[in-house]
Amino acid sequence: MPMGQTTDETAARAVRPQPGIMEISPYVGGESHVEGVGEVIKLSSNENPSGPGDAAREAFARTVHVLHRYPSSDHAALRAAIAQVHGLDADRIICGAGSDEVIAFLCQAYVGPGDEVIHTEHGFAMYRISALAAGATPVEVPERRRVVDVDAILAACTGRTRLVFVANPANPTGTMIAGAEIARLAEGLPAGTLLVLDGAYAEYVEGFDGGAQLVDRRENVVMTRTFSKLYGLGGLRIGWGYGPAHVIDVLNRIRGPFNLSQAQLVTAEAAVRDRDHARRCRVENARLRAWLAAKLASVGVPSDPSQTNFILARFASRSEAEACDAFLRARGIIVRRVAGYKLPDCLRISIGDEAACRRVADAVVRFREARR
Numbered sequence: 001m002p003m004g005q006t007t008d009e010t011a012a013r014a015v016r017p018q019p020g021i022m023e024i025s026p027y028v029g030g031e032s033h034v035e036g037v038g039e040v041i042k043l044s045s046n047e048n049p050s051g052p053g054d055a056a057r058e059a060f061a062r063t064v065h066v067l068h069r070y071p072s073s074d075h076a077a078l079r080a081a082i083a084q085v086h087g088l089d090a091d092r093i094i095c096g097a098g099s100d101e102v103i104a105f106l107c108q109a110y111v112g113p114g115d116e117v118i119h120t121e122h123g124f125a126m127y128r129i130s131a132l133a134a135g136a137t138p139v140e141v142p143e144r145r146r147v148v149d150v151d152a153i154l155a156a157c158t159g160r161t162r163l164v165f166v167a168n169p170a171n172p173t174g175t176m177i178a179g180a181e182i183a184r185l186a187e188g189l190p191a192g193t194l195l196v197l198d199g200a201y202a203e204y205v206e207g208f209d210g211g212a213q214l215v216d217r218r219e220n221v222v223m224t225r226t227f228s229k230l231y232g233l234g235g236l237r238i239g240w241g242y243g244p245a246h247v248i249d250v251l252n253r254i255r256g257p258f259n260l261s262q263a264q265l266v267t268a269e270a271a272v273r274d275r276d277h278a279r280r281c282r283v284e285n286a287r288l289r290a291w292l293a294a295k296l297a298s299v300g301v302p303s304d305p306s307q308t309n310f311i312l313a314r315f316a317s318r319s320e321a322e323a324c325d326a327f328l329r330a331r332g333i334i335v336r337r338v339a340g341y342k343l344p345d346c347l348r349i350s351i352g353d354e355a356a357c358r359r360v361a362d363a364v365v366r367f368r369e370a371r372r
């Protein structure tokens with residue numbers, strides 16, 4: 001062995017990351033290619049098949065003229081637009097590169113070695129990743145038949161619990177718990193524990209505020225939201241948070257001043273103001289979701305009533321879910337395996353456009369018929 005190599009290995013071993021980092025299994029996104037298949041239908045990342053509306057597209061295109069300018073660092077125009085549309089206090093909104101960044105800020109600001117971060121059994125992967133990245137200990141709490149269990153969360157709280165993450169509606173289950181249950185959770189948490197309500201899918205629920213009113217009433221609740229789902233802007237990376245003044249002040253201290261580009265800011269502002277596009281997307285999603293769920297149920301593939309832009313299709317066993325996934329892939333249809341979310345017998349299927357919904361429904365029907 002050449003001497004240089006030994007030295008390099010020794011040097012590499014001497015350079016160590018912070019505790020917890022090597023426990024992170026990197027996030028795996030939805031796939032977008034199938035080996036040997038040209039045209040695929042991607043239903044693996046809960047993207048809005050329509051993308052953003054015309055107003056947002058035009059706002060994005062105009063930014064080509066200002067690429068040499070630094071963007072706003074206080075995001076005042078975007079925060080004002082969000083506040084106006086949702087009836088919130090603009091001073092208590094923070095914007096980030098996706099809600100993932102807001103989740104990371106929360107962990108960076110509030111937890112470290114020795115602290116516990118609660119997420120639920122089938123909870124979104126980024127909670128665990130961000131907790132570990134901050135050196136804290138993720139604590140997984142059971143759900144009750146794919147629904148968040150408030151009593152189980154309260155029972156799991158200890159003197160070290162600093163953050164509790166709950167997505168409502170949740171991913172990848174698609175289920176939701178009532179506002180009164182969320183309020184009971186916020187009320188029952190120990191002092192010094194912050195509840196984070198992840199509202200990534202809140203826009204899909206007609207009339208739902210994502211927990212904003214609870215945020216207004218309490219000092220221990222924060223809500224995160226995103227432009228990646230209903231607004232069709234996953235590729236651009238824009239999210240936001242709404243919280244008590246003391247929390248937003250803390251998060252703004254660690255936020256980079258230019259964490260959002262001008263393209264992100266103006267496109268999101270146009271998108272949130274375009275209520276017609278948002279409404280059309282919500283209505284179309286609900287229509288196709290009901291159709292797809294019923295079609296699958298008619299061939300023995302049930303799903304919990306979903307409040308989101310996907311359904312969690314349940315099969316008889318892990319091997320049947322894997323076989324169906326392979327059957328779909330061979331036909332160029334990519335859905336999401338969710339074994340990593342402790343749902344090995346399920347496939348998460350995003351609601352695509354009408355043609356995509358028909359394609360995936362027909363394929364699942366044929367898969368089931370072939371196994372009869």
Ligand SMILES: *Cc1c(COP(=O)(O)O)cnc(C)c1O
Nearest residue numbers: 098099100124171200226228239
């Ligand atoms: C998609 C999703 C997000 C949003 O992530 P962004 O970083 O805003 O794209 C957050 N939480 C959950 C549960 C999600 O499914």
